[in-house]
Amino acid sequence: MIGRWAPPPQEDAVDGPRGFDDYELRLGDVMRGERATLGKSLLDVQRELKIKAGYIAAIENADPSAFDTPGFIPGFVRSYARYLGMDPDIAFDRFCEESGFETAHGMSADALPLRKAKGDRSVGRPASEALAAPAVPFSPEREPLFSYVEPRAIGSSLVLVALVAGLGYGAYALLQEVQRVDLAPVDQAPDVATEIASFAPSGLTSETSLASSVPPSTEALERLYRPAALDVPVMVSRDAPIASLDPDTQGLFAAGPRIDTLPTVSDGWPGVVVTDGEAPEVTLLAVRPTWVRVQTPGRSVVFEKVLEPGEEYAIPVTEETPVLRAGNAGALYFRVNGTLVGPASEDATAIADVQLASADLSAAFPRANPLEDSALFDLLTELGSPDVLPKPASALLPDLAGEQISLVALEDSWVRVRDGSGDILFEGTIPPGQIEELPAEMSDATLRAGNSGALFFRVGDLYFGPVGQGGSIARDVSVTPDAIREAYPLVSAEDLGL
Numbered sequence: 172m173i174g175r176w177a178p179p180p181q182e183d184a185v186d187g188p189r190g191f192d193d194y195e196l197r198l199g200d201v202m203r204g205e206r207a208t209l210g211k212s213l214l215d216v217q218r219e220l221k222i223k224a225g226y227i228a229a230i231e232n233a234d235p236s237a238f239d240t241p242g243f244i245p246g247f248v249r250s251y252a253r254y255l256g257m258d259p260d261i262a263f264d265r266f267c268e269e270s271g272f273e274t275a276h277g278m279s280a281d282a283l284p285l286r287k288a289k290g291d292r293s294v295g296r297p298a299s300e301a302l303a304a305p306a307v308p309f310s311p312e313r314e315p316l317f318s319y320v321e322p323r324a325i326g327s328s329l330v331l332v333a334l335v336a337g338l339g340y341g342a343y344a345l346l347q348e349v350q351r352v353d354l355a356p357v358d359q360a361p362d363v364a365t366e367i368a369s370f371a372p373s374g375l376t377s378e379t380s381l382a383s384s385v386p387p388s389t390e391a392l393e394r395l396y397r398p399a400a401l402d403v404p405v406m407v408s409r410d411a412p413i414a415s416l417d418p419d420t421q422g423l424f425a426a427g428p429r430i431d432t433l434p435t436v437s438d439g440w441p442g443v444v445v446t447d448g449e450a451p452e453v454t455l456l457a458v459r460p461t462w463v464r465v466q467t468p469g470r471s472v473v474f475e476k477v478l479e480p481g482e483e484y485a486i487p488v489t490e491e492t493p494v495l496r497a498g499n500a501g502a503l504y505f506r507v508n509g510t511l512v513g514p515a516s517e518d519a520t521a522i523a524d525v526q527l528a529s530a531d532l533s534a535a536f537p538r539a540n541p542l543e544d545s546a547l548f549d550l551l552t553e554l555g556s557p558d559v560l561p562k563p564a565s566a567l568l569p570d571l572a573g574e575q576i577s578l579v580a581l582e583d584s585w586v587r588v589r590d591g592s593g594d595i596l597f598e599g600t601i602p603p604g605q606i607e608e609l610p611a612e613m614s615d616a617t618l619r620a621g622n623s624g625a626l627f628f629r630v631g632d633l634y635f636g637p638v639g640q641g642g643s644i645a646r647d648v649s650v651t652p653d654a655i656r657e658a659y660p661l662v663s664a665e666d667l668g669l
Contacts, residue, residue, distance in 0.1 A: 197269060198262060199269075202231050202255055202262075219254070222247055233269040244272060245263055248262060452508055455478065455483060455486070455495075455503060455505065457481070457482055458480055458544065460502075462499065463475070463495065464495070464496045465493050466493060466494055466496065467493055467494075468491050473493055478503075480546070480550065481550055495524075496521070496525075497521065499519045500515040500516030500521060501519045502546065503515040505532045507532050510538065511539040512537065545640035571656055572652055575611060577628070577629040579628075579629050581627070581668070583625075584620055584625050585599070585620065586618065588619075588650060589619075590613055591615030591616070596609065596616060597609060597610075609650065613650065613651075616650040616651070617649060618645065618649075619644070619645065620644070620645045621642075623644060626639070627662065635655050636659050637659075
C-alpha cells in the first residue's frame with residue numbers, strides 16, 4: 172500500500188548467545204589493546220623503539236602505504252610485536268594477510284623508497300635508460316644550468332648595477348659641470364687694429380702684406396720695456412745730519428729729566444739691599460715619603476712631588492720668596508746652609524704657606540736632633556753626616572775601664588743579660604726610674620732588651636743611651652765600658668729626669 176510504513180529488514184537471527192570468537196578481531200585491535208594494557212601512547216613507543224609514531228599507527232591500521240621504504244616494514248612489525256609481547260612471526264603474517272603486503276626482494280623495484288614528489292620521472296622509465304639517468308639515492312641526477320639561479324638574486328643584482336650606473340653618471344655630470352666655461356656676451360663690439368705705428372718697420376706700407384712682415388726682435392722688445400736710466404741719482408733731503416740730533420730733546424729720551432749721575436747706596440737709595448756673597452741655600456730633606464709643593468706668592472707651582480726617604484730638593488733662588496705646602500710634615504726637614512733644622516711639624520699633619528727664606532726657617536724651627544727621630548738618625552748614619560750627628564762619647568771622655576755598669580729605665584723595659592758562656596746574669600722588667608746594677612765581674616756579657624728606646628746605661632756617674640730606637644728590641648748589645656762609650660752618646664741626668 173502506498174504510504175504504508177514498513178519496518179526495516181532484520182538480520183537473520185542467530186540461534187543462541189554470541190561468544191568472543193563470533194566477532195572478527197583484527198591485528199590492529201589486538202595491538203592497541205596490548206598497548207593500552209601497558210599504558211603506553213604512540214609517543215612513548217616512538218621514544219622507546221625509535222620508530223616514528225606514524226609508522227606505529229600504520230602498523231595498527233594495516234596500511235603499508237604510509238612507509239617511505241617498504242623494505243623496512245617487516246622489521247618494524249616484528250619489533251613492535253616483540254615490544255607488545257606478541258609472537259613476531261604470527262603478527263607479521265597477520266599484517267601481510269590483512270594489508271595485502273608482500274615481501275619483496277631487496278633489489279626489486281618494490282623495495283625501493285616510494286617517490287612522492289611531483290614530476291617524478293623514474294615512474295614508467297624504460298630499462299634502457301637506467302644507466303643513462305639512474306634514479307637511485309647515491310647517484311643524483313644532473314640538474315639544469317639555471318636551477319640554482321633565484322629570481323630574487325637577479326633582481327638584487329639589477330638594482331645594484333643600476334645604483335652603480337647612477338652614481339657613475341652623477342659623477343661624470345658633476346665633472347663636466349665643473350670644467351664647463353660660460354662666455355657671457357658684452358655690449359661693446361671687438362675692434363680691429365688696422366695700424367700699428369709703433370712696431371711697423373720703416374719699409375712697411377699699407378700695400379705690403381701682413382704675412383710678409385718681419386716681427387720685432389727680442390732685443391727691441393726688451394729695450395722697449397726697459398726703464399730709462401737715470402743720469403743723476405735722486406737725492407731726498409733730510410732735516411739734519413744724524414750727528415746733530417740731540418737725544419735730550421728728541422725721541423724717547425726727551426720724556427723725562429736727564430740723570431747725569433746715579434745715587435750710590437750710601438746716599439740712601441730706597442728699596443736697594445746689597446748682599447755680600449751668594450744667597451743662602453735652602454734644601455728640603457725627607458726621611459719618610461712626603462708630598463711637597465713649592466709655589467710662588469702668586470700660586471704658580473715651582474715644584475711638586477712625593478719625596479722619597481733621603482731625597483732632597485734645593486729651593487731655587489727667585490725674586491720673591493717661595494712658599495711651601497706639604498703633607499706628612501713630621502718627616503720633612505730643612506737644610507739651611509748645611510745646618511739641619513726641623514721637623515716642619517710635630518706629627519704627620521699637613522702644613523701650608525711656610526716661607527722658605529733661610530732667615531725665617533732658622534728662626535721658626537729648632538736645630539734637628541737625630542736622637543728624637545729614629546728615621547732621621549738612620550738616614551744620617553747611612554749618609555755619613557758628621558756635622559749633624561752628635562759626637563760619640565769616646566771623643567769627650569777618658570777611659571772608663573773598671574767602672575760599675577748599671578741599667579736605667581724611663582719606662583717599663585724587659586732586660587736579659589748573659590755572660591760569654593750563656594749563663595743568665597740578670598733577667599726581668601725594670602720599672603721607670605729604677606737603677607739596676609749589673610755584676611762587676613762580667614766577661615763578654617751581652618744584653619737583650621725590649622722597649623729599648625727607654626733604656627739607658629750608667630757607667631760610673633755618666634749616662635749613655637738610649638740602647639735602641641723607640642719600642643724596638645735590642646739584641647746582642649755588648650755590655651762593657653769601652654763598647655758603651657764607643658757606641659752611645661753621652662746624656663745628662665737632668666735630661667733623664669734623675
